[in-house]
Amino acid sequence: MILILNIIGQIRKKIQNNVKINVLFLLTLERKMNDNKNLGPLAGSVDVIKLCSQDKVYTGTIDKSYFQRLAQSTNALISDVEYQLHFYQDMQGVHIIEGESKVVVELICQRCSMPYQSTLCANILASYDEDKLKSLKLEQKYDIFELDEYSHFDVYEYLEDCLLLEIPIIPRHELEKDCLLQGSSWSFGQTVVEDSDNPFAALKDLIK
Numbered sequence: 001m002i003l004i005l006n007i008i009g010q011i012r013k014k015i016q017n018n019v020k021i022n023v024l025f026l027l028t029l030e031r032k033m034n035d036n037k038n039l040g041p042l043a044g045s046v047d048v049i050k051l052c053s054q055d056k057v058y059t060g061t062i063d064k065s066y067f068q069r070l071a072q073s074t075n076a077l078i079s080d081v082e083y084q085l086h087f088y089q090d091m092q093g094v095h096i097i098e099g100e101s102k103v104v105v106e107l108i109c110q111r112c113s114m115p116y117q118s119t120l121c122a123n124i125l126a127s128y129d130e131d132k133l134k135s136l137k138l139e140q141k142y143d144i145f146e147l148d149e150y151s152h153f154d155v156y157e158y159l160e161d162c163l164l165l166e167i168p169i170i171p172r173h174e175l176e177k178d179c180l181l182q183g184s185s186w187s188f189g190q191t192v193v194e195d196s197d198n199p200f201a202a203l204k205d206l207i208k
């Protein structure tokens, strides 16, 4: 009897262990699937110094679900986020990240209150080498970022910061013909020049 109980106990233990292993396996698999969900090779924090010394170029697309702040700051994210980034050291040994990132978003036109699609495009020229840049008087040219305690840097968070800065302060249809308020008298940030004030009005008459 004791032997049977022992065997049952061992089987139960085995099953429990298997369940644990299965859960772990599933969690790993799920993470892997998420990682494969367009997370790309630059996920999380990267070793900028190493990538720059290896002169690495990355091109990819990141699933839009990783850009929650951007989603909350727009009406919707239409596309995933594309990026092309070059990690390198320049002639003076400054570690630089250069490239661009873009995403198609939906914004609300502040003229006609209708949604419209716009491409946010961020040009990136950044470095953490603040001291070196200052000694070269080049600090204005670069966006300075900080490395974490492990000398790493979260590239995706940075791309999101850059794209957030590209959202227009007052979104509106880029082409007037697309705007419901086209041709309305409300000019937006533009000065309407009356013919009588316009020095070229006389020329217009001549052309007729």
Ligand SMILES: [Zn+2]
Pocket (backbone or CB within 6 Å): 109, 110, 111, 112, 113, 114, 172, 173, 178, 179, 180, 181
């Ligand atoms: Zn509009």
